[in-house]
Amino acid sequence: MSEKYNGKVISFINMKGGVGKTTLTKEIGFRLANTLHKNVLLIDIDPQINLTQSIFKIFGYAQTEDLAEKANIEESKNNNIKITEASIQNVLQGNISNSNPTKINKAILKIPNKSLSIIPGEFGLEFITRNLNSGSLENSIYNFIEENNLRRAYDYILIDCPPTYSSYTIAALKASDYYVVPVKPEAYSMLGVDMLEKVVEEIKSTNKPYFKDRGLKNLGIIITDVREKEKEQTGILNLIEDIKNSKILKGKGIRLFNNHFLHNSSLQRNMAYLIDNSNAEKYSKPNLTALTNEFIKYTTEG
Ligand SMILES: Nc1ncnc2c1ncn2[C@@H]1O[C@H](COP(=O)(O)OP(=O)(O)OP(=O)(O)O)[C@@H](O)[C@H]1O
Numbered sequence: 001m002s003e004k005y006n007g008k009v010i011s012f013i014n015m016k017g018g019v020g021k022t023t024l025t026k027e028i029g030f031r032l033a034n035t036l037h038k039n040v041l042l043i044d045i046d047p048q049i050n051l052t053q054s055i056f057k058i059f060g061y062a063q064t065e066d067l068a069e070k071a072n073i074e075e076s077k078n079n080n081i082k083i084t085e086a087s088i089q090n091v092l093q094g095n096i097s098n099s100n101p102t103k104i105n106k107a108i109l110k111i112p113n114k115s116l117s118i119i120p121g122e123f124g125l126e127f128i129t130r131n132l133n134s135g136s137l138e139n140s141i142y143n144f145i146e147e148n149n150l151r152r153a154y155d156y157i158l159i160d161c162p163p164t165y166s167s168y169t170i171a172a173l174k175a176s177d178y179y180v181v182p183v184k185p186e187a188y189s190m191l192g193v194d195m196l197e198k199v200v201e202e203i204k205s206t207n208k209p210y211f212k213d214r215g216l217k218n219l220g221i222i223i224t225d226v227r228e229k230e231k232e233q234t235g236i237l238n239l240i241e242d243i244k245n246s247k248i249l250k251g252k253g254i255r256l257f258n259n260h261f262l263h264n265s266s267l268q269r270n271m272a273y274l275i276d277n278s279n280a281e282k283y284s285k286p287n288l289t290a291l292t293n294e295f296i297k298y299t300t301e302g
């Protein structure tokens with residue numbers, strides 16, 4: 001096994017919904033792979049499977065014949081939707097180990113000609129995993145990464161978390177070195193961060209052996225969906241100032257990313273939009289470039 005990579009595992013998490021977790025996982029992940037030629041694995045552990053739907057739409061995949069047929073009809077220009085059997089389900093159920101490496105295709109879908117892979121989410125995940133012992137579910141991602149030496153195969157493993165607190169969240173955090181917290185510039189957004197910090201402390205203290213040789217560090221807060229024009233408006237600026245000066249950031253020494261993630265309405269309109277592939281040269285592209293560089297810097301510094 002080569003020592004080529006020393007992969008880092010990073011969860012995108014906030015117990016608040018709709019703050020940009022999925023969008024940032026996808027955009028930062030794609031830029032790392034596409035332009036910066038890093039080996040990237042995305043993991044969709046959110047039962048809403050938004051990340052999976054987006055990646056499947058961009059690269060032409062579906063999980064079943066029925067869905068492939070539907071997608072072929074909807075996108076009449078593209079009649080070659082491919083079917084993949086890769087699914088997070090096989091990871092959570094512990095179906096794959098290094099004793100049978102061919103089985104890894106049942107978890108990881110590698111996008112051809114890209115250094116990008118994804119462990120797709122699964123519709124009905126709660127139903128599928130309902131009989132699993134919560135301990136084995138919570139250890140499953142950690143075990144999968146270790147047993148298959150994935151830190152040697154990827155530079156970055158990015159996990160898109162659900163907005164709820166569940167065994168899925170615990171599974172993601174237990175496997176992670178870092179977590180990134182997207183927040184919207186809203187009055188009570190830091191309450192969610194406070195709650196998340198408590199959850200992380202709890203997970204660390206109840207799983208000490210897992211964190212004996214490594215941390216689970218807050219990489220920083222990213223303020224999302226900031227409108228370029230509103231940046232000049234005192235309302236948003238005040239909210240950003242409030243976040244900067246909040247007790248929770250100062251008290252815990254949590255970093256705030258210098259760059260905020262700018263609003264781009266194409267992200268809402270088009271599930272297949274990718275900033276790194278777009279011609280948004282004025283705002284979004286330089287913004288994603290700067291954000292991704294910050295992200296790389298902090299994961300390198302430790
Ligand atoms: N920078 C942005 N500019 C415009 N729209 C955005 C931006 N970031 C996210 N959005 C839109 O906001 C909505 C919520 O974003 P996203 O799905 O990434 O949030 P989330 O935190 O993953 O949500 P959930 O908690 O439901 O998983 C989506 O419609 C997305 O397209």
Ligand SMILES: [Mg+2]
Pocket residue numbers: 021022023046050160161
């Ligand atoms: Mg999401």
